[in-house]
Amino acid sequence: MAYELTGKVKLIQDAQTFGSGFTKREMVVTVEDGKYPQEINLEFVQDKVSLLDALQVGQEVTVTFDIRGREYNGRYFNNLQGWKIQTGTSGNTEAEQPPVFDMDTPASFDDDVPF
Template structure:
């Protein structure tokens, strides 16, 4: 999956433990009637993909949707989703609807049907 927009928030890389690090960022997507603020994360060696990026930069994020189940100490089951970015294209489209292709299909005109029924 991918989405384009403007880099709204860029956090520093944090070490969750001695073997795992992550970096969170927020993309502002203006392709619909109301702006959407979408939170993503980069993990491990991908944390540096946004080095040199600044708030306000136009980017395209390629990502995977991840989901997991967690059982609390009280036995309650909860579900969590995360958007794992794996590729960032800097200077890409800002996600404005004017830059997107139409969301409808166009078909060539049908040939005239000569059948009597």
């Protein structure tokens, strides 16, 4: 099941690569939650590590993540594992907006159309 949170990037850690070849990178997102903002740590693993490359501290993001849990020596641990990031400006780029047509200006057509 996927979850989402929206907030501002507070911290982006350097990538860590372990002897087994496993790579992870963590970031902290500050989420406004009433009177007390929450600082949420999310981890990105393997090929998702590169999602953090274009981010900057202070940037507004929406992160899609899964909750992962495991047991180790009778103790239980949870991780929030991110797999998608949308920046605050995503969806507002000019390339993604539909074209605007001016209804007062007649359209020009190419006369060399074969049909």
